Amino acid sequence: MDAISSLMLQEGWRKGPWTALEDRLLTEYVQQYGEGSWNSVAKLTGLRRSGKSCRLRWVNYLRPDLKRGKITPDEETVILQLHAMLGNRWSAIARCLPGRTDNEIKNYWRTHFKKARPSRRAREQLLHQYQLQQQEQRRQYLQSLHLLHQHQHQQQHLQLLQQQSQQLMMSQQQSPPEPDHQAAVMAMVSNDDQQGSPASTAEHCTLPVPDDDDALLWDSLWKLVDGDGCGDGSSGGEY
């Protein structure tokens, strides 16, 4: 125990499991002042807990958006895939599983998978599975880009036709087509442009979406997998 911790205990700071009253005080504090400034919780609520402890309790247990209950098979698959890719970057993994905390995922991993380390073949399969997913994502993205270009091309063609008909009508002393329609179509295109981007559908997830340059990254990953199996497993430390 360090000097600060022992000093805090001497001054009556609590440690260990949280009581219902402490939870209520902390929840009320966050409702009133928002998240952050954890060190001021004790001053403002009378709670005898360190800011660090308060933050942890809120983030891992009291936050209203937390998902309760068991990890689902789908979530387990995501955890396995991301861990195969990212290693023990629990917070990064947690960001891709809304409602789950890094602590929860870390505990789950250690309980379920730490001892039974997946075989090298299994890990290769997981990586391969993820790679296929990314390829499919990229294919869909390129397809949507292609469709968008087609759409824009059609719009240009339409505009050209409209211009030509307009010129024709002007030459014939007639009124031009309604500009509202044209504006509406253009608005649709620009709207599609914003909504159609795959990147916008995964804002909460900070995983990199592979691009052409990611071949290098994957090369490195495969090398890691290959290199991993040559030793006795003692290099990892985690397992």
Next chain:
DNA sequence: AAATGCGACAACCGCGTTCCC
């Protein structure tokens, strides 16, 4: 029924990073 083992999860600790003065 008591002792023991073990899984699950909450909480703590140390350290690195970021922020602010």
Next chain:
DNA sequence: TGGGAACGCGGTTGTCGCATT
């Protein structure tokens, strides 16, 4: 720009409940 405070992260430990012996 340097230093301290605050924050965030990953590793570790503690505790509880259930199953097994």
